[in-house]
Amino acid sequence: MKAGTVFVGCGAGFSGDRLDAALPVVESLVRRGGPAAIMFETLGERTLALAQLARLSDPDRGYEPLLERLLAPVLKPCLQNRITILGNFGAANPRAAARAIVALGRKLGCPSMRVAVITGDDLIEAGLTGDLQDEAGKPLSVAAPLSANAYLGAAPLAEAMAAGADVIVTGRVADPALALAPFMHHHGWSPDDCNLMASGTLAGHLLECGAQVSGGYYADPGFKDVPDPHNIGFPIVAMQPDGSFTIGKADNTGGLVNRHTVTEQILYEIHDPARYLTPDVVLDVTGVSLAERAANEVEVSGATGAPRPERLKVTVGFDGGWLGEGEISYAGPNAVGRARLALDVVRKRLGPGLNVRGDIIGLGSVFNDDGGAWLERQSGLPGDVRVRIAVMSPDKAEADRAGEEILALYTCGPAGGGGVRSSTRRRIATTSAFIRREKVRTAVEMVS
Amino acid sequence: MNEYRPVPGTEVPLHRIAHGRTGDKGNRLNVSVIAYRPEYFPILCEQVTEERVRALFAHRRPTAVRRYVLPNLWALNFVIDDVLEGGVNDSLNLDGHGKTHSFLVLSLPVRVPEEFRTIKEEETAR
Numbered sequence: 001m002k003a004g005t006v007f008v009g010c011g012a013g014f015s016g017d018r019l020d021a022a023l024p025v026v027e028s029l030v031r032r033g034g035p036a037a038i039m040f041e042t043l044g045e046r047t048l049a050l051a052q053l054a055r056l057s058d059p060d061r062g063y064e065p066l067l068e069r070l071l072a073p074v075l076k077p078c079l080q081n082r083i084t085i086l087g088n089f090g091a092a093n094p095r096a097a098a099r100a101i102v103a104l105g106r107k108l109g110c111p112s113m114r115v116a117v118i119t120g121d122d123l124i125e126a127g128l129t130g131d132l133q134d135e136a137g138k139p140l141s142v143a144a145p146l147s148a149n150a151y152l153g154a155a156p157l158a159e160a161m162a163a164g165a166d167v168i169v170t171g172r173v174a175d176p177a178l179a180l181a182p183f184m185h186h187h188g189w190s191p192d193d194c195n196l197m198a199s200g201t202l203a204g205h206l207l208e209c210g211a212q213v214s215g216g217y218y219a220d221p222g223f224k225d226v227p228d229p230h231n232i233g234f235p236i237v238a239m240q241p242d243g244s245f246t247i248g249k250a251d252n253t254g255g256l257v258n259r260h261t262v263t264e265q266i267l268y269e270i271h272d273p274a275r276y277l278t279p280d281v282v283l284d285v286t287g288v289s290l291a292e293r294a295a296n297e298v299e300v301s302g303a304t305g306a307p308r309p310e311r312l313k314v315t316v317g318f319d320g321g322w323l324g325e326g327e328i329s330y331a332g333p334n335a336v337g338r339a340r341l342a343l344d345v346v347r348k349r350l351g352p353g354l355n356v357r358g359d360i361i362g363l364g365s366v367f368n369d370d371g372g373a374w375l376e377r378q379s380g381l382p383g384d385v386r387v388r389i390a391v392m393s394p395d396k397a398e399a400d401r402a403g404e405e406i407l408a409l410y411t412c413g414p415a416g417g418g419g420v421r422s423s424t425r426r427r428i429a430t431t432s433a434f435i436r437r438e439k440v441r442t443a444v445e446m447v448s
Numbered sequence: 449m450n451e452y453r454p455v456p457g458t459e460v461p462l463h464r465i466a467h468g469r470t471g472d473k474g475n476r477l478n479v480s481v482i483a484y485r486p487e488y489f490p491i492l493c494e495q496v497t498e499e500r501v502r503a504l505f506a507h508r509r510p511t512a513v514r515r516y517v518l519p520n521l522w523a524l525n526f527v528i529d530d531v532l533e534g535g536v537n538d539s540l541n542l543d544g545h546g547k548t549h550s551f552l553v554l555s556l557p558v559r560v561p562e563e564f565r566t567i568k569e570e571e572t573a574r
Contacts, residue, residue: 046537217469224467260467260482263521267480269471271527273516289520302520320537357540366543367552370533373507390540430537432474 006186007036008179008203009236009250012070012087013210015042019066021210021234023073024250028236030081031251037182038078040070040087041175041208048172049317049428051092052147062093068104075101076110079166086157086178090169092147094119098169098447113448116165118156120442121172123148123314123435132314132433140433147317150435153279153308154200155191156442157181163444172315174278176204179237187241191308197281198305199243202288205276206247206265206300210234213247213265214296215255228254248297259290262298279312279437281305311434320427324391324399326406327361329419331384336363338414342387345413346405354391354398361386386419392427399424457561463554465564466492470550475535476527477546479553483522488560492524493517495558504552505531526553 007029011022022038029036042064055062064070067089078085090097094117101115123129129148132140142148149172158181160168168181180200183189189196206213211232219226226232233253239245249257266285270276276283287302326346330338343358350356357372359365362385364375391402403422410420465488468481481496483489502513508531516525536544 220467223463260484263482263523264467264469264480266521267471267478267482267518267523267525268469269473269478270525271473271476271478273518273525286518287520323540355540359542361542366541366548368541369507370540371507388542390542392540428537430474 004241005034006183006239007032007034007236008182008207008239009036009038010041010207010210010234011038011074012040012042013208013212014044015047015064015066017042017210019069020073021232022070024253025234025236026074026077026083028250029083030077032238035182035186036081037084037086038074039178039207040085040089041178041210042066042070043088043091043172045315045430046317046428048092048149048315049147049430052317055092060096063091063097063100064089067097067100071101071104072108075105076108079105079111079113084161084166084168084182086168086170086181088170088173088175088178090117090171092122092171094169094171095445095447098167101167101169102448113166114164114446115167115169115448116160116163117445117447118152118160118168118170118173118442119445120156120440121149121152121170123150123440126441128435128439131435131439132316133311133435134433137434142316142431142433145316145318146428148314148433150312150314150440151279152312152440152442153177154180154184156444158184160444161185163446165446174280175208176201176278177280179204179207180280183239187239191280194281194305194307195303196243197308198283198303199245200239201278201281201283201305202266202285202300202303203237203239203245203247205283206262207235207237209265209268211255212268213261214249214257215261218261218264224260226254226256230254243303244299244301246293246297246299257296257298259292259298262290262300277309277313279308281308310437312437312440314433314435316431316433318429318431320429321392321394322396322399322424323427324393324402324422324424325388326403326420326422327386327388328406328409328413328417329384329386330414330417332416335383335385336360336381338416339363339385339387341414342409342417343389345409346389349405350391350401354401355393356402357390359388361388396424457559457564459557459559461554462496462556462558463551465558465560466554468550468554470545470547472532472536472545472547475530475532477531477549479526479528479550481524481526481553486522489519489522491558491560496524496556498526500556501526501528501553504556508533
């Protein structure tokens with residue numbers, strides 16, 4: 001490869017991703033040579049509040065539950081080949097995650113390593129929840145938040161790399177920052193060069209969901225076919241010093257990278273494509289061009305940027321009460337008629353005043369609405385459908401009634417119902433807020 | 449309500465000439481619509497309008513529908529406000545993210561020129 005290329009791969013795109021995806025990425029990075037890093041993105045909007053709850057019950061928990069299983073296959077080869085590991089798997093307890101990584105390294109007989117923890121995102125710990133603002137800049141008071149975390153940028157991560165970190169553990173950072181930091185560090189990019197920040201942020205945006213850019217979440221048989229979807233290779237970006245880059249995937253894997261997979265991921269979770277707000281830059285993708293350079297290799301150019309926003313986004317998590325669900329199947333002649341009757345029966349049993357939704361899976365469910373208007377106008381006659389009732393309530397006993405009333409259909413409901421399943425789960429509600437950047441004090445702690 | 453005027457030719461689901469993906473943030477949904485080939489892109493621009501997408505989501509009562517046009521990427525990006533019934537953490541829907549909704553948009557009928565009528569499925573696939 002050309003001198004001066006920096007490679008960053010992705011080893012996980014969400015909490016719950018395939019655990020065997022990272023090793024082929026690391027093996028490919030070793031083959032490429034040159035400076036390299038691998039990022040793990042495992043933090044969703046509600047994951048942090050759940051992690052905060054876990055930490056409250058045990059001060060040694062509150063980080064990504066799969067951390068050890070994600071890192072076990074790759075920790076040693078990364079350390080041996082100087083491939084930096086960056087992950088937001090610290091969640092609500094990055095220091096505990098760092099201790100767990102050091103312990104894992106000892107257990108695996110790894111060479112000694114430097115682990116850095118990035119702090120400052122946790123606004124409850126920092127006592128900054130009184131400084132939250134709404135979108136318009138008005139003070140926002142939040143009652144009883146479980147979590148409040150600011151999206152940090154790439155600068156403290158790049159600082160940790162400069163200090164010699166082999167592994168960087170964060171809580172909430174903007175997902176693309178996990179890739180932008182190694183580009184900044186190895187290429188010596190200034191955080192004030194908006195177009196370089198834009199290019200690195202776009203590369204990180206493409207990497208952050210793992211396989212979603214390399215054939216995952218893409219297959220539509222007969223229209224968009226994906227080779228070996230049971231073994232999709234996770235993505236790798238090759239970044240040049242001037243910010244031009246190509247995106248490809250791990251060697252000897254399934255999946256595919258072409259202009260269509262890349263376009264789907266460029267626009268994923270983007271609103272105004274000229275103004276994608278991140279802590280590092282305001283990204284504009286409207287001028288981005290794609291060129292397929294080789295099989296599974298797409299060149300991406302033309303990202304531009306405007307100076308980073310004055311405020312950081314904050315996700316606040318609250319107790320969201322309980323969600324109860326119950327399901328039962330009907331099949332064969334008049335299946336839909338019996339399913340509709342079952343919904344009516346359960347609604348009458350649950351009575352008014354509860355937050356209830358009814359679906360008929362197979363006729364109308366995920367496209368349906370809470371009021372059932374969509375379901376009402378579906379006229380097909382599928383012969384195998386499933387009734388679903390959901391109840392949301394601050395009171396667990398009320399939420400449990402969804403499952404109880406579905407279960408009672410066995411003997412009291414329409415003929416021929418079967419396969420009842422029910423569950424009640426605790427929910428986390430979230431809201432977005434903002435905080436002025438200068439209020440948030442980030443720090444890099446070397447824990448080993 | 450619906451400004452869509454059919455043009456001569458044949459009608460196919462949008463799914464035949466375009467693909468897409470859904471993303472969510474809070475109660476806001478975005479759906480990309482991407483032409484398989486550059487020559488299909490003008491059809492998207494002309495026929496996949498804010499008004500038609502709003503009508504598709506009428507049962508969810510969107511408060512705003514905004515379309516962004518990205519000619520380099522042969523793509524449209526729709527941003528649809530307040531249709532996730534609270535969003536992933538606050539919805540009673542099985543699919544609280546709204547992830548399945550790209551295929552609701554792809555079900556929209558579009559008129560394509562007569563010569564496109566013989567497009568085989570494998571030609572639209574990549």
